[in-house]
Amino acid sequence: MAVRAATATGLGLMIFLCAVSVLAQPPGPNQMPSVIQVPEAARATANFDAIAATNAYLAQISPEKTARSDTYFEGGYWMILWDFLYGVVVALLLLNLRWSARMRDLAERLTRFKPLQTFAYWVQYLILVSLLTFPLTVYEDYFREHKYGLATQTFGPWMGDQLKGLGVGLVLGGLLTMLLFGVVRRLPRTWWIWGAGVTFVFLIFVVLIAPVYIVPIFYKVTPLNNPKIVDPILRLARQNGIPAKDVYEMNESTKSTRMSANVSGFGNTMRITLNDNLLRRGSPEEIQAVMGHEMGHYVLNHIYKSLTFSLIVIVVAFGYLRWSLAWALKRWGEKWQIRGIGDTAVLPLVLLLSSVFGFVITPVMNTYTRTQEYEADMYGLNTSRQPDGFAQAAIHLGEYRKMSPGPMEEWIFFDHPSGRNRIYAAMRWKAENLKLFSAPAEPTAALAPAQPADANKK
Numbered sequence: 063m064a065v066r067a068a069t070a071t072g073l074g075l076m077i078f079l080c081a082v083s084v085l086a087q088p089p090g091p092n093q094m095p096s097v098i099q100v101p102e103a104a105r106a107t108a109n110f111d112a113i114a115a116t117n118a119y120l121a122q123i124s125p126e127k128t129a130r131s132d133t134y135f136e137g138g139y140w141m142i143l144w145d146f147l148y149g150v151v152v153a154l155l156l157l158n159l160r161w162s163a164r165m166r167d168l169a170e171r172l173t174r175f176k177p178l179q180t181f182a183y184w185v186q187y188l189i190l191v192s193l194l195t196f197p198l199t200v201y202e203d204y205f206r207e208h209k210y211g212l213a214t215q216t217f218g219p220w221m222g223d224q225l226k227g228l229g230v231g232l233v234l235g236g237l238l239t240m241l242l243f244g245v246v247r248r249l250p251r252t253w254w255i256w257g258a259g260v261t262f263v264f265l266i267f268v269v270l271i272a273p274v275y276i277v278p279i280f281y282k283v284t285p286l287n288n289p290k291i292v293d294p295i296l297r298l299a300r301q302n303g304i305p306a307k308d309v310y311e312m313n314e315s316t317k318s319t320r321m322s323a324n325v326s327g328f329g330n331t332m333r334i335t336l337n338d339n340l341l342r343r344g345s346p347e348e349i350q351a352v353m354g355h356e357m358g359h360y361v362l363n364h365i366y367k368s369l370t371f372s373l374i375v376i377v378v379a380f381g382y383l384r385w386s387l388a389w390a391l392k393r394w395g396e397k398w399q400i401r402g403i404g405d406t407a408v409l410p411l412v413l414l415l416s417s418v419f420g421f422v423i424t425p426v427m428n429t430y431t432r433t434q435e436y437e438a439d440m441y442g443l444n445t446s447r448q449p450d451g452f453a454q455a456a457i458h459l460g461e462y463r464k465m466s467p468g469p470m471e472e473w474i475f476f477d478h479p480s481g482r483n484r485i486y487a488a489m490r491w492k493a494e495n496l497k498l499f500s501a502p503a504e505p506t507a508a509l510a511p512a513q514p515a516d517a518n519k520k
């Protein structure tokens with residue numbers, strides 16, 4: 063999942079991305095073979111066995127590469143914990159050293175107009191927090207990615223993207239913060255219900271504008287145009303009721319070696335985007351398999367379902383915030399010089415409590431996403447009929463994902479099915495549709511009437 067461009071204020075939620083990743087030239091130490099042959103055990107023969115075929119695919123990855131991508135991916139588990147703890151420490155610093163209260167005082171001196179005070183606070187807050195968390199950001203997003211051969215950016219352009227992300231965070235985060243504090247000040251008793259509603263509408267707004275106004279800040283996005291590659295893709299799209307104008311390409315190779323594709327947007331802006339790493343490096347079968355998966359997200363309305371699910375999560379989160387904010391302010395409010403929940407100085411506490419909530423529900427969110435990804439996998443197999451292309455994509459993803467986790471590990475940490483499970487699902491599908499792949503029986507020369515080659519038969 064390539065949800066990394068728009069940072070800062072939980073914008074990750076806003077672009078619905080499901081990445082399917084791979085490599086770019088030149089192949090680095092961590093890269094899987096670009097061309098993956100169908101192994102002997104996965105060929106369509108009478109004694110085809112899905113488990114043997116799965117194991118044969120997995121055997122194409124060398125032990126060294128498995129160890130390396132496992133280390134990268136397991137490091138990601140720890141990053142969830144370090145990100146959380148680091149964020150907690152920064153929030154507690156801002157509260158206990160009363161920097162938050164001082165930023166509020168400064169904002170009040172700058173203007174008497176309440177919404178502008180909120181915005182002035184937000185600007186100071188976001189810049190200060192970005193600076194304090196910068197060491198972790200630069201390690202996680204720059205050095206660690208380079209160490210594993212996944213990043214292609216030098217430091218300058220990477221830093222440029224960070225600043226753009228900060229700009230997006232200032233505007234969108236500022237807008238949401240002003241709206242929410244306005245709600246809290248006007249409706250001090252029922253703010254949590256209305257706040258949840260405002261947050262939900264804001265989320266829809268951001269999902270709507272993201273593909274058109276936010277993604278292009280970071281990437282060049284163009285309609286697919288190379289006919290050799292796109293004709294089969296657009297044919298597949300039309301067969302599934304997706305207009306050609308809804309399929310785009312994005313130049314992710316300027317930043318990353320990952321192969322990825324995603325569905326984003328809402329209503330008129332909903333679209334499928336394939337990145338250039340996938341288009342250049344994937345085999346035609348692989349590209350079609352990935353495209354089939356993305357079409358699954360599109361046709362199965364996963365964006366709308368995810369938004370509905372996020373409404374539930376947002377309401378629960380605001381209910382929890384109402385309770386936990388009251389509890390924390392009663393104990394430490396005076397010490398932190400926070401006047402109440404309508405005081406902008408409360409913001410680090412709000413985000414601290416929200417991050418506790420987010421940390422605890424990580425497995426729930428992952429399981430929700432993983433379930434949808436599995437649905438898209440099955441839709442993709444049925445529509446593309448490319449189980450071997452799909453297995454190739456799963457192997458390419460193995461460059462930065464653990465292929466064979468334990469069941470609990472998969473349940474807690476995986477937002478996509480593991481590579482092993484994805485390949486197995488593809489091979490099981492192949493076993494059940496073996497006739498599609500078998501060579502047609504040789505017609506007996508004497509009986510076969512002369513006829514033009516039948517293009518429909520494989």
Ligand SMILES: [Zn+2]
Nearest residue numbers: 080081435438
């Ligand atoms: Zn997906």
